[in-house]
Amino acid sequence: MRIDIFTLFPEMFEGPLNKSIVGRAQEKGLVEIAIHNLRDWAKDSYKTVDDKPFGGGAGMILKVDVIDVAISKIKNQKSKIILLDAGGKTFNQPMAQKLSKEKHLILIAGHYEGVDHRVHEHIADEVISIGDYVLTGGELPAMVVTDTIVRLIPGVIEEESLKEESHSKKGYLEYPQYTRPEEYKGWKVPEVLLSGNHAEIEKWRRQN
Ligand SMILES: C[S@@+](CC[C@H](N)C(=O)[O-])C[C@H]1O[C@@H](n2cnc3c(N)ncnc32)[C@H](O)[C@@H]1O
Structure with a gap:
């Protein structure tokens, strides 16, 4: 282009x-x-x-x-x-x-x-x-x-980065993302993201 x-x-x-x-x-x-x-x-x-x-x-x-x-x-x-x-x-x-x-x-x-x-x-x-x-x-x-x-x-x-981005589908926003450390100043990453359970992570991401 x-x-x-x-x-x-x-x-x-x-x-x-x-x-x-x-x-x-x-x-x-x-x-x-x-x-x-x-x-x-x-x-x-x-x-x-x-x-x-x-x-x-x-x-x-x-x-x-x-x-x-x-x-x-x-x-x-x-x-x-x-x-x-x-x-x-x-x-x-x-x-x-x-x-x-x-x-x-x-x-x-x-x-x-x-x-x-x-x-x-x-x-x-x-x-x-x-x-x-x-x-x-x-x-x-x-x-x-x-x-x-x-x-x-x-x-x-x-x-892959474009697939689930905010606004890529009507009314859709990307799920919240976190990275290390798992805890900072008492602020914790949602438990499910550390669980290794991909089905549960997928479900949580869809909900959020
Ligand atoms: C000061 S603005 C002109 C505003 C115009 N008198 C009006 O009331 O709509 C000068 C230029 O900025 C650009 N511009 C200002 N706001 C914009 C916006 N929200 N989206 C796109 N272009 C914008 C346009 O190219 C415009 O010609």
Whole structure:
């Protein structure tokens, strides 16, 4: 899979997506992630990427023409274009599972007051929110969506780890997990997990 992320703040992505599991997935060639600065596609010498909203109001709106030209350069027939927006469909595990099967994702991170609505209407295939709150920009949401999707790509983490994970089935949360020591400050691990009785452990895990 390839993921292209368009942002006004590429430096925000330095680190998080290059470390740990997502970093290793890139090293193994299971995913290729590229970060693009939207400003590179600004048309004027001032590198203008935003403008005041028609009708008045606070803040600046990212321009549809800049975003369109930027994306046209790399999209192909298999690309799925996703706009990160607080008004979008709330992101969840089934959406991540579906998106992890795509060949090419393009993520657009908005900023300031938001993005010209024609991006929703004519460019994006999906509009995704990571929750019912407002962040300063779409950079953290793009990282959240990327991280969630990448760990589901076959080969990135062990199949076994994904099998009984929280949200892998509707209404399902993973059972509580413990490790050594068996007792710490009087806080004990549930007896059944130390019993070696696999049927009982399985039953306890299902209940919990
Ligand atoms: C300050 S927000 C704009 C908020 C917008 N004026 C509104 O009321 O919905 C700037 C950018 O952050 C991103 N953003 C903010 N909250 C988000 C969320 N919950 N999920 C996804 N993206 C979000 C979007 O890309 C948005 O264009």
